């Protein structure tokens with residue numbers, strides 16, 4: 001599932017190509033993928049619009065159109081948005097093709113959980129999935145004390161808190177495990193038991209890991225590709241995620257693999273306390 005660094009990479013690769021482009025046509029191959037909160041047909045509302053901005057909130061990509069509309073892209077498990085400069089035939093997983101003045105943008109999704117949701121830009125904060133999101137970890141306004149405040153009331157374990165999008169937006173299984181390893185904190189620790197020094201370590205680890213993930217253009221295990229169709233490279237730098245049973249790159253001990261907060265979690269009992 002694309003997490004913050006992957007969606008940010010899609011945003012960055014897409015921005016160079018689609019900003020200022022007019023959507024001159026659209027083909028919807030799987031209608032449930034195109035959701036509209038407005039009266040009127042999705043296609044009719046979108047066609048003839050100019051793409052004026054592209055942003056991100058948590059794991060959601062936001063494409064602003066000049067008619068005061070925004071397309072919110074929910075990638076979920078296997079959603080992809082890829083830009084082609086030349087004509088490209090759709091494959092069997094392509095759900096929507098946006099034809100631009102120059103090139104085309106394909107939304108595809110093998111598992112079909114993802115959505116492209118059309119909403120009025122002014123109402124974006126009211127959309128259920130966005131309205132409950134916690135702070136953006138890479139915003140300048142997000143300091144360690146804010147993270148501490150977000151975590152202090154939580155009685156569940158720290159892994160569950162990091163995955164909770166209302167606590168902090170954008171972290172998923174990969175970057176939560178990596179941040180906890182770097183901070184030296186065991187994933188099953190009760191969130192409220194973290195000392196101030198540990199919250200600072202965790203805050204720094206989250207920011208570093210996310211920035212390194214963006215620099216590497218994301219992590220590609222199975223499905224993720226950026227908007228150019230390229231894989232990211234952060235998978236080569238993972239310390240714990242997906243490495244259960246293998247040697248810890250720091251201490252050499254075998255890494256533990258266990259379900260925590262309903263998700264497969266990998267950690268080192270020697271390096272994490």
Ligand SMILES: [Zn+2]
Pocket residue numbers: 248249250251252253268269270271272
């Ligand atoms: Zn270790």
